[in-house]
Amino acid sequence: MEAGFDNAAKRLHPYLRALWGRELRLHPYDRPLQQQRPYLSELGIHLPPSWHAGQGGQAFTLYRAAATHAAAHLAYSHHRFERRSLKPVQIVLVSLLEDARVEQLAIDAFPGLRRLWLQCFPPLAGRDDSFAALALRLSRSLLDPGYEDGNPWIARAKRLYAASQAHGPDPAALREVGSVLGNDIGQMRLQFNAKTYLVEPPYRDDNASLWDSDQPPSETRIEQQDLAADASTAGAPPQQAPGEHGREASAREVASGADEQPAQPLARYPEWDSRIGAMRPHWCSVFEPAMARADPAPLQAAMARHAPLAARLARLIRAHRIRQPARLRRQPEGDRFDLDALVDAAIAVRAGIQPDNRVYMRTLHEKRALSALVLLDLSASTNERRGDASMLTAIREAAVLLAGAMAQNGDRYALHGFRSSGRHEVNYLNIKDFGEDFGDAALSRLAAIHGAQSTRIGAALRHAARRLADDPGSRGKQQLVLVVTDGEPHDIDIFHPGYLARDARQAVREAASAGVHVFCVAVDSQADGYVRTIFGENNYLVMDDVADLPEKLPGLYLRLTR
Template sequence: MIAQSMQSDEAIRSAFPGDLYDAWGDVCRRLAGAGYGDVVTDSYLNHAPELARLASPQAAIALAAIVSGLAIRAGRRAAALAPVAAITAAKHYTDAASLQEWLRLVEQVGDQAPESAAALLDQTANLVARLDARALASWVRIGLRSSNGEPERRLRFFTLEDPNARRWLLRESGEVGFLDLESRLKPYLAALWGETPPMRETPANAPEQARRRPGFDGSVLRLPAAYPGFSGSDGEKLYRAAVAHIGAHLRFSRERFPVGGLKPAQIALVSLIEDARVEQLATRELPGLRRLFTPFHAAEPSGTATAPGLFARLARALADPAYDDPDPWVQKGRRAFFEAEADWGGQQISRRIGDLLGNDLGQMRVQFDPKNYVVQPPYRDDNLGLWDFGDDDQQQSSEAEQVLSSARIREEQDDSRPPDRTETEMGDTGGRVEVIEQAHDGVLIARYPEYDYVTGREQPEWTSVKEYTPKAAANGPVARLREEHADLVARVTALIRSARVSRAERLRRQPEGEFLDMDACIEATVARRIGEAADHRIHGRYERRSRDLSVLLLLDISQSTAEKVRGSTRSVLDVERQSAALLARAMAGLGDPFAIAAFCSDKRDDVHYFRIKDFSRAYDDFVDARLDGLESGLSTRIGAAMRHAGADLARQRSYRRLLLVVTDGEPSDLDVEDRLYLVEDARKAVHHLNRFGIDTFCVGLESNAESYLGRIFGQRNAITIAAVERLTDLLPKLYLTIAR
């Protein structure tokens, strides 16, 4: 038998007992006869028995079919990798259900993304060490979905070259990453030191040492994408310690040290002393920082004195007063540092003590490897920002550069981070406004998350909203509104004037009411006790006395709105424009703050947003001209548009805030094949806006929209109009109904 040529028959029979031995022989013969080559067959024959012993004979036999499928669809390399990866997975996933899920995922990727199967198998050790089977399944589904069917993008995801792949890996593993904390770290640094430098995630193409430690250079602060092994509150404390430490450098390290002819060990030691100096000065001003820094100093005396070990122990000795180290070199460094306390205000003390300890280290003949040195503890920066290499790096000693070269990152454009931008956090709406760059005819103004209902998670910064300047046109449908619908304009305006939308105000000192006015009650009691006549107006009540509503009307202008209304020469967009103008006139007459915007989309990277009228702008003929200038085109990515409109509404101080959406089609876009995907994302956007006090209502035009409008907005917050012509009359009346 083929199996017997690879391992002893006795060993194989123990792995595949009873009838399973014959089943094993059958799959081996089929695999050998399929013509996949010796590499594939030998890999399976060598590793399947071990898999049978680790997991089960059934799992090992089932693996043969997966190997065969991979050989056909993904190639021989992927097929040969599968048995090896299966052993790794079985060692981590010790329960049968988890291993079965892993096998199913490998088969799924082989079927749906064959070009990425080998990459997934290459990453097995990393993935199974960080993700349980359920989280791995979620990560794989994200990779298959987020690529939009493009093989190159899928491959970048599964090789972890795509920054989104790494971000999702962090989220699924439960590790705290920079992106999770970015919005909290910026105000934290500002509160501590009054510093607000731009923060960036360390690029994925940076050297490994640079990806493991924070750094600062010029005006930019870099932080690792994650600290492996630190999760939850520990991970957040580590990021806060890193930010606080760099803030101390920004405050107290006022000049860069010239590299000159220093050796790598001296550079590392001067940096270490400078780290300790700025932390001591920082804890003088902010004593609580000591409780943040000290727990991360975990170095202990060890039998073998290595340079990295001694450096970590010295760092702890200078930071932790309770730590006692027996090594004479560490004791000398601690004594020299604290005896010079009076000189801590100047940086030269770091240079003097660092040079002294570096010379002693050389006499001790302790070897220092600058290429593999990583600063300890992990919150401390890579020291790049402390040193001046001069105008020409090539003139410096190549040896001296090695200790810092691993941390040097070229300022190259990289897909892992956006261009420099001015940011404004939008906590109320879950988005981030980012004025970034001029993009084609529009300005890339914001990135928002998008919800994937399959994985049950939001993909951060997944959609890009670009604001385009609306065109202005004359003699369009809006300009003809007065002539064609003069009676309707007057009737609707009169109707809206009778509406009552207001904030409930508390009226005190009433003769009767809904509650007791405690101040009035106390005054009445005091008056009675001193013999004066008491005021009997001791009640209070609530009354709505003024209108207090802000409205944003959001119009869908996708390509489908160019179609003619049944039985008319007008398009759906013509009706939308006239209806919007009529409603705008009525609201302007009432004095309600309102805005008008329109949207369409060209895949997730280009959601078009047109500001027809902002809340701060008066309604005038120019707004009408902008409505007339709208043109139909592209697709309907409604979730991103609603999030962006919600960001505007969130800034309004009104008692009620209403987002009124008019659309004629189901959410769709060119890069989305799953019909439910954008529906569920829009539904998620509505729920988020509702949580922050923004009401939403949708009017669907001339479509079988009940199935998705009710799902997105709720049955009570959506209406479908079969005759689009009715919108002109119905929209203002509808506004009155939902705005009461």
């Protein structure tokens, strides 16, 4: 049988009074056919006239869970969130996080409520990665400390939520966390239908009372959005600054923010799928968006403090011009004997033959021909401050010093960057190309770079190797790709640990077979494991302190190319 509102209300009134110390008014839905979740109004808590989801005691458990959850909002949800530019999916996620916040506060006061609410969760579909399933599993993860979910998006959501509340309950911070997570959902291409979405689990209210207008954020009351547009454009407010890599990020990041992207990819590359042991052809789409420009004056001013280091590098280059020794054998004169030629001459004398008098060896220090491509990780985490500076600031300053060293050394070089938002959008940024002077135009592009999105190194390496191969001035020269990164490869559409690292390792092997040497500088104290996997022994350098990058990167380059 169906449990009715009247019987439930009689039992709930004294129960709620005992918990919260005040009278809470309960009402049945005023429009039962349209309203599918509990809600709050100035009149009190509105519950369904009957609960079809359970019978007898099970239905009363749902009534009790719904009433206590709504009462927790009345007790703790005194902040009203602003909708502003939030998409419906982001509004739903902010509401979900606020549900978790008030439930935890209620559990702190009444520990038995956790068990009550957990009884009302429907079965979880572990292999269902639809938005609705992920949202339900996230709700369970935030409520149940013993629940483990292997989905990276859920793990990321838990970390961002915990960080936002680390210094005490802070409802305002949840808007930023929900904005970032909603942006991830859009980039994961998960469909979200605001018109048909229902809050889960069913005891939770529709969260309309949390927002700054009378329009509720979910179910049939959410403004209907075009699904395709919502899936592709769900993003954080554009004025926020980005801040994450698979490592922890500030909740104030923007995972998007790439430069203007062309309509069609410039190239498509395969990707190594280690799960099946095969390449997936035409798997990743690489774009080269138009680069923005910014006033280089602040960067030039910041470089003034590196003037002593730049001068020291210049002296090093002048004193030790990088040469590739060439030994010329069988010379008529030279600085040492050629032993093979001496032996042949001695044999000729004993055989009564006129010996060849070219028995010397001469060493020439010829300028070795090198073409280098510096590939900068420009993912969202580079915006994070580490001590006195961000990774992005260190990258800019190190790039200027490195460019000066390469130019003085007479090398052909390019400065490129990369970031990604899933396999369909790998952005490759041309800061300074081969054959271009590192003048005002290149410097203004460097000054404009910003961190955003994720780190799909394999696709970027394949494109870098192609750029080297396609550059006429690089042909016949030693070729080097120098990768500068601050963390392990990750992307929003990959949920398998090590998948992208193994693909990047395959890309390094492909480059090596084409005669391109790849070396990595990782500013990450935890990098040893993954950089060894990707680049191999002796092909990487790990730095713990981002402040060391401007000083050490040019010197490393000179040692590498000696």
